[in-house]
Amino acid sequence: xxxxxxxxxxxxxxxxxxxxxxxxxxxxxxxxxxxxxxxxxxxxxxxxxxxxxxxxxxxxxxxxxxxxxxxxxxxxxxxxxxxxxxxxxxxxxxxxxxxxxxxxxxxxxxxxxxxxxxxxxxxxxxxxxxxxxxxxxxxxxxxxxxxxxxxxxxxxxxxxxxxxxxxxxxxxxxxxxxxxxxxxxxxxxxxxxxxxxxxxxxxxxxxxxxxxxxxxxxxxxxxxxxxxxxxxxxxxxxxxxxxxxxxxxxxxxxxxxxxxxxxxxxxxxxxxxxxxxxxxxxxxxxxxxxxxxxxxxxxxxxxxxxxxxxxxxxxxxxxxxxxxxxxxxxxxxxxxxxxxxxx
Amino acid sequence: xxxxxxxxxxxxxxxxxxxxxxxxxxxxxxxxxxxxxxxxxxxxxxxxxxxxxxxxxxxxxxxxxxxxxxxxxxxxxxxxxxxxxxxxxxxxxxxxxxxxxxxxxxxxxxxxxxxxxxxxxxxxxxxxxxxxxxxxxxxxxxxxxxxxxxxxxxxxxxxxxxxxxxxxxxxxxxxxxxxxxxxxxxxxxxxxxxxxxxxxxxxxxxxxxxxxxxxxxxxxxxxxxxxxxxxxxxxxxxxxxxxxxxxxxxxxxxxxxxxxxxxxxxxxxxxxxxxxxxxxxxxxxxxxxxxxxxxxxxxxxxxxxxxxxxxxxxxxxxx
Numbered sequence: 329x330x331x332x333x334x335x336x337x338x339x340x341x342x343x344x345x346x347x348x349x350x351x352x353x354x355x356x357x358x359x360x361x362x363x364x365x366x367x368x369x370x371x372x373x374x375x376x377x378x379x380x381x382x383x384x385x386x387x388x389x390x391x392x393x394x395x396x397x398x399x400x401x402x403x404x405x406x407x408x409x410x411x412x413x414x415x416x417x418x419x420x421x422x423x424x425x426x427x428x429x430x431x432x433x434x435x436x437x438x439x440x441x442x443x444x445x446x447x448x449x450x451x452x453x454x455x456x457x458x459x460x461x462x463x464x465x466x467x468x469x470x471x472x473x474x475x476x477x478x479x480x481x482x483x484x485x486x487x488x489x490x491x492x493x494x495x496x497x498x499x500x501x502x503x504x505x506x507x508x509x510x511x512x513x514x515x516x517x518x519x520x521x522x523x524x525x526x527x528x529x530x531x532x533x534x535x536x537x538x539x540x541x542x543x544x545x546x547x548x549x550x551x552x553x554x555x556x557x558x559x560x561x562x563x564x565x566x567x568x569x570x571x572x573x574x575x576x577x578x579x580x581x582x583x584x585x586x587x588x589x590x591x592x593x594x595x596x597x598x599x600x601x602x603x604x605x606x607x608x609x610x611x612x613x614x615x616x617x618x619x620x621x622x623x624x625x626x627x628x629x630x631x632x633x634x635x636x637x638x639x640x641x642x643x644x645x646x647x648x649x650x651x652x653x654x655x656x657x658x659x660x661x662x663x664x665x666x667x668x669x670x671x
Numbered sequence: 672x673x674x675x676x677x678x679x680x681x682x683x684x685x686x687x688x689x690x691x692x693x694x695x696x697x698x699x700x701x702x703x704x705x706x707x708x709x710x711x712x713x714x715x716x717x718x719x720x721x722x723x724x725x726x727x728x729x730x731x732x733x734x735x736x737x738x739x740x741x742x743x744x745x746x747x748x749x750x751x752x753x754x755x756x757x758x759x760x761x762x763x764x765x766x767x768x769x770x771x772x773x774x775x776x777x778x779x780x781x782x783x784x785x786x787x788x789x790x791x792x793x794x795x796x797x798x799x800x801x802x803x804x805x806x807x808x809x810x811x812x813x814x815x816x817x818x819x820x821x822x823x824x825x826x827x828x829x830x831x832x833x834x835x836x837x838x839x840x841x842x843x844x845x846x847x848x849x850x851x852x853x854x855x856x857x858x859x860x861x862x863x864x865x866x867x868x869x870x871x872x873x874x875x876x877x878x879x880x881x882x883x884x885x886x887x888x889x890x891x892x893x894x895x896x897x898x899x900x901x902x903x904x905x906x907x908x909x910x911x912x913x914x915x916x917x918x919x920x921x922x923x924x925x926x927x928x929x930x931x932x933x934x935x936x937x938x939x940x941x942x943x944x945x946x947x948x949x950x951x952x953x954x955x956x957x958x959x960x961x962x963x964x965x966x967x968x969x970x971x972x973x974x975x976x977x978x979x980x981x982x983x984x985x986x987x988x989x990x
Binding site for chain 2: 401
């Protein structure tokens with residue numbers, strides 16, 4: 329027993345020596361590399377600057393990501409869209425042909441690919457019809473869910489289920505099998521009636537919307553909650569005052585509820601446009617997805633670029649981005665103009 | 672009928688002031704139930720079809736209720752997908768990036784919420800602007816970039832492995848990560864300043880304040896973000912196929928490859944209406960879709976409150 333104790337003591341001593349040794353080395357290193365000096369300076373900084381440094385340290389991951397990942401991706405994307413061919417040669421690196429100001433890919437889309445142009449127009453039309461409908465439905469559903477009746481929580485649970493299905497390829501699996509249209513609605517009496525009595529242009533839009541009724545409802549989950557949150561934050565006393573003054577429910581909605589929700593309408597327009605135009609059931613996204621399949625894109629060789637390669641896809645996706653901006657812009661303008669009288 | 676009784680009936684039916692009337696309530700319930708049906712229609716139709724035998728699927732007079740309900744399609748689907756290995760892959764593919772996302776988002780959100788530094792407004796603006804850029808736009812350049820990504824001179828080699836999911840998430844570039852950063856930002860903003868000041872007066876370092884005060888008080892944010900991130904990574908198939916297609920086969924990826932095989936067989940004429948293969952039919956496909964959704968559905972039903980809270984608390988509605 330005694331021996332073991334002695335051995336243990338010796339081990340402890342040795343460990344202590346090693347520890348002090350490492351500490352000394354560490355001190356030397358910090359002293360001569362300037363870390364010590366920096367630390368000293370830092371401690372004596374005023375609190376305000378200290379906080380600044382800490383803040384930047386905290387967001388460091390994002391800054392690094394911005395500099396090394398996000399920005400390069402966007403720059404590359406622009407360069408790709410403005411090039412003729414963008415390909416990889418082993419040992420040499422990425423090659424770019426074509427001058428940026430020639431806009432080769434954009435010219436090609438509009439001059440040589442009428443089918444893709446028609447798909448782009450379809451996408452524009454589709455997003456333009458679906459976005460306002462989603463926002464309007466979300467508003468109506470939020471008003472319904474805001475009523476205080478029993479069992480409303482169950483309905484909220486149901487209305488929000490699609491949130492787990494609205495990413496990746498899941499929605500496609502439903503749409504491909506025509507499960508996103510309720511047959512009775514899409515091809516029943518109502519749409520037959522519409523077909524007969526409405527002019528052609530409306531007809532297509534409304535008919536299309538009827539066919540997409542499930543999709544529109546599914547897309548409105550998050551928007552409903554945004555509206556609900558806004559509705560629940562509203563001051564009850566304003567309603568009471570208005571009601572005492574003799575306002576009807578109709579007037580209450582148009583003169584109190586709606587004006588208060590206008591900022592949220594903008595938000596929902598933006599959110600819906602982004603989410604909807606990035607879902608994979610979109611024609612442009614599909615072209616890009618099909619042509620950027622594993623075998624084609626990852627090789628990165630010149631032969632991949634012959635048909636619809638990286639450069640072409642990049643140009644298409646920028647077009648999609650512009651479509652998004654246009655739709656957000658137009659609808660925001662409409663909301664702005666029509667809400668002017670509330671100011 | 673006396674006037675008072677008439678008034679009473681009227682009050683019950685149409686309501687008075689705050690209380691809504693019976694007619695209104697009935698109308699509301701009818702509408703809500705109808706809309707709920709439309710919401711659930713695709714899932715219900717899918718479930719009904721997945722229980723059908725081949726004969727029922729082909730028979731156009733059977734639309735909702737199978738004549739002889741069977742779980743055979745599920746059996747086939749389980750075997751075809753290699754369910755347990757696919758489930759394990761799915762869990763891995765969703766959990767690693769989720770952990771990375773939460774780690775970095777909480778740090779970044781804390782940095783933006785609690786500290787003042789130059790260009791903060793601009794940087795937040797840039798972050799939100801990045802969110803507006805469609806993901807499909809970054810799709811191809813991302814694969815090009817990830818091929819030889821190196822950060823601070825360290826070559827990362829993230830392509831062809833699950834790293835391609837969680838390394839970008841560590842640097843704030845995960846799937847829709849801006850939303851998570853904003854949620855954390857809002858949560859940390861809501862904690863009163865006095866708490867942090869008190870801790871600092873008592874001599875707590877900044878990192879320690881973050882761990883002992885920030886994290887516990889923002890616990891809901893951690894839950895909300897992990898749920899959403901889990902779901903989004905779970906469903907992601909296009910990127911997964913591109914980044915590490917051969918290493919992992921998640922449930923949705925198995926489903927996708929089943930659909931691809933099925934439709935190519937269909938195109939070649941191997942599957943026709945009268946000689947439907949017992950493996951490749953729409954019933955099996957629906958069964959597979961439901962199987963790959965069910966884990967998410969369970970997560971949703973258990974944690975439903977937090978999914979809903981996520982939007983409420985993200986503060987988007989308020990600011």
